[in-house]
Amino acid sequence: MKYAKIISSGMYVPQRIMTNAEFEKLTMFTIDPYFSETIGINHRHVSEDWETPTYMAAEAAKKALERIGMKPEEIDLVIVGTDTPESISPPDAARVQYLIGAHKAEAMAFNVNASCANGALLVDIAARYIALGDYRNVLVIGTYAMTKFLSWKYSWEALFSDGAGALILTASDEPGYIGSVARADGSWWQNWGIYMGAGTMNLQGFERGLHKLDLRAAYPATVNEEGWPLLINKLLDKYNLTKDDIGMILFTQVRKKTIEKVMETLGLPLEKTHMVMHKYGYTGSACVYMAYDDAFDEGKIEKIKGKVLIFLTSGVGFQQVATAFRII
Known part of the structure; x- marks a missing residue:
């Protein structure tokens, strides 16, 4: 039996920033000091039209690969978790697989949607696949583009920001995954x-x-x-x-x-x-x-x-x- 361990990480954050003051001006709602002090948010990152969920996911994945010098062809499985997908069908994971170059090794790819619970769920799924011996290197990515689904007319919308994070898990003889x-x-x-x-x-x-x-x-x-x-x-x-x-x-x-x-x-x-x-x-x-x-x-x-x-x-x-x- 193989175990799984985390060997790399990466993230992507859009460059455009909207401060709490800018949000207040846009929506005419006062959100501070509550949002800064209680929620812990004083600004948000807002993706441009070209910064799609798959683009952000692929950029985060590339950074995780670069961190450890791993080639995309070494990835056996790509799992993308999101509830802000680029399309209902086909799944984002297939496009991410292509964008990072993992299609050259025909890495399997699929999406998961447990909304914002995806983070813990994806690494659990990845570790179980590795334990079964089906895959050696698994790339998991959470991508979020919720600002694209906002009306910008409610105070609670100040919560949301865009970005992507990625982890790479690999097979190990020692846990690792518990x-x-x-x-x-x-x-x-x-x-x-x-x-x-x-x-x-x-x-x-x-x-x-x-x-x-x-x-x-x-x-x-x-x-x-x-x-x-x-x-x-x-x-x-x-x-x-x-x-x-x-x-x-x-x-x-x-x-x-x-x-x-x-x-x-x-x-x-x-x-x-x-x-x-x-x-x-x-x-x-x-x-x-x-x-x-x-x-x-x-x-x-x-x-x-x-x-x-x-x-x-x-x-x-x-x-x-x-x-x-x-x-x-």
């Missing part, structure tokens, strides 16, 4: 999303604005404040780990105060997490990979070798996934 736990509750399906699809792809659907992101009912803070510690404790119990084993937890970068409260609930210091919403805004499917890449560049990943890193992600629908790796 395992995962997850939960979902579809009774929240109607709360928040982009509801254009089969059955609504008509004039009435456009008139109702179903092609835009729609916040119909906010999720209570308890979804993550209670759900995240629940999953962490479940993960520790399942794999006979202790809190002392934890080197870092990378959460969905959706709310600074929630992350702080969860770390307090767990009895862990803030040094055992890493936040990037003040740098990149909220980037959904991409955010935990971008946080990993940023932490790596700051030397934090090197410092937790031998310890456990946990990806813990949440997405509308809702889904929550926690996946653990030992850093080797």
